[in-house]
Amino acid sequence: MEGPIQMKDIHIEERVVSDHKAKITARGVQVYYGTNHALKDVDVDILAGTVTAFIGPSGCGKSTFLRCLNRMNDTVSSARVVGEILLDGEDIYDKRVDPVQLRAKVGMVFQKPNPFPKSIYDNVAYGPKIHGLTRNKAELDEVVESCLRKAALWNEVKDRLQAPGTGLSGGQQQRLCIARAIATSPEVLLMDEPCSALDPIATAQVEELIDELRSQFSVVIVTHSMQQAARVSQKTAFFHLGNLVEYGETGQIFTNPKDPRTESYITGRIG
Amino acid sequence: MTVAATNPMPTPPAKATHSLLVPNAAMGRRNAAEKRFRAYGLAAIAVSLSVLGIMLWSIFSDGLSSFFQAKLTFPVTLSSEVLDPAGNGLREEMTKVTTIGYGKLLTAAFTAELAAKGISTEGVTDKQLAEMISKDAPGVLRAKVLGDTSMLDQTITMSVLAAGRIDGYLKGRVTMETAERDGNISPEQLQLADRLKTARILGSSFNTRFLTSPDASDQRPEAAGLGVAILGSAYMMLLVLIICVPIGVATSIYLEEFAPKNRWTDLIEVNISNLAAVPSIVFGILGLAIFINFAGFPQSSSVVGALVLSLMTLPTIIIATRSSIRAVPPSIRDAALGVGASKMQTVFHHVLPLAMPGILTGTILGLASALGETAPLLLIGMVAFVDNYPSAPVEGFMDPATALPVQVYSWASRSDPAFIERSSGAIIVLLVFLVVMNVTAIILRRKFERRW
């Protein structure tokens, strides 16, 4: 009886410690799309074991900043990123960093559920396969099952793993995408408006899931819904016209914003 | 309109309370315009359908008969006195007997059969009687005997082609009136043909040789076939496929997924579209200059034809492939990159499989248009008279060959009306191939359409 209890204690202990550690440190980040200066001088520390919400009106640069964190902006030929982004103290824009490896460590879930037009199993297994994370089929099966469980999808799909992922409902598809993202065992999970294409019930399921995922990953979520930010996040960053206006404890941002722009936004006057 | 004219609307408020059940003038005009537009559309479709119908009808009414051929059937005794003058049964000695010897044997057997069946040959000279058998027949018999010398001194039943004019008479192309003015046939011969038909010596049967035999000279339209043309077209399509698919797909993937968007890629893009619009005969001249005169490939060979057709087909395949790659939703690429797939992996694991149906359809349609292409092949000498089959691949690609559409062209330009029938028959064969290819393309598209 003693063993498991100790394990649990250690686990909690770790979480408390990591709560205070910065997983990602961004300093002076500027992003240009051609001549459009989309992101201006953003400094932010994303903490480990925390859900961080990015809020702000449309076009203020939330997605842009999120996509800097796993270098998805590399695929946009006009995009130029200036400044420093450190993951565990290492500069991710260093020449020696391969974005492919970075993206295995910093997973991403997109606004619109985008499962591969393959089976549910293959969707989850794809990441571990290409990164060579498993040695045999049994291990892969195990990873697929545990990821689907973590994504709260296992019970719904365990009997039809070979069915196409695109045949699931919207909410199930998004949870499948989350399972796919966590299958490469990332340390950070980026989510760009993951619930905006979902109905309220599916949204509630995904939100619940995000809260559970916090124990293993740092989660960064972009959201349009302030209620959602308030429900799921511990830290909130408010962006406006490419600037990071305010960053702090979620409770403080929503109850006692320091900047008048933040206040106008959360009271519904801009956005 | 009439409502508005007889009863103009007095005041705007009246309009506001207008009942939905009362027809309204503006609505009437709008509906009339829509009806007119539908009528135009239907009329346009009717015109195109009827033109298509007339075209198909004329081709089939002219060409279907080429799939049937008049044949004379009678017993022939392969007398060794004529065929084996040395008397030792050795094949080498027997090859000294030419087709003339076999021709005499056939004529004798034919005459004997007529006598035996009691068919009068009144008004028909011996020479005319001999000419009722196709000039192709002695060669066929000779090849048969040399192929199996044990047949010597046996009596076999031969079914040989009747002369082209006799075939034409059975098909209604040659009549008593035309025979009067025709130096190659007389009305008496036609009357004899009628009697032969009643005696079941002359009959019409399915013409497999039309699909398998090589072309024949002007004097023997009845023996001409599409064998070499079908083989040549098949060789060329195979080569075009081997050349175009890897180059086309690699080019498209590079341009769509990897190339930076700059002035050079824009230039390449514009030029690919331009190439697709270049008249095909220009590619023929290019092929003549580069592949034959410069690179020294043999004239009228399938390989040169295929290279020229590849030049023409590549732009089509590239354009089709690029548009189907572009049609793959970017969200799929994001998803793959997001889990840490490399660009290559993204393309080969996700983009290409989804683009595959489009690539296949584009390729098949490109091949279909290459199959029907004639002008460039004329320039590289594929119109030459070829009566030997090209050998098996790979050497066969260097042998002279011809192609289906070129065969249509060369038959259509010959003087004997019997070749016009062959020409339409060749068009039917070409159309069948094209329809099969297009249907395959449609089936593939239906089968794989929008799986995401």
Ligand SMILES: Nc1ncnc2c1ncn2[C@@H]1O[C@H](COP(=O)(O)OP(=O)(O)O)[C@@H](O)[C@H]1O
């Ligand atoms: N791929 C792109 N190319 C050019 N400009 C872009 C691109 N993506 C975003 N932008 C611009 O960057 C700014 C921020 O966009 P985005 O980060 O998508 O905003 P948000 O996610 O907060 O709504 C906008 O002005 C937008 O027009």
Ligand SMILES: [Mg+2]
């Ligand atoms: Mg966005």
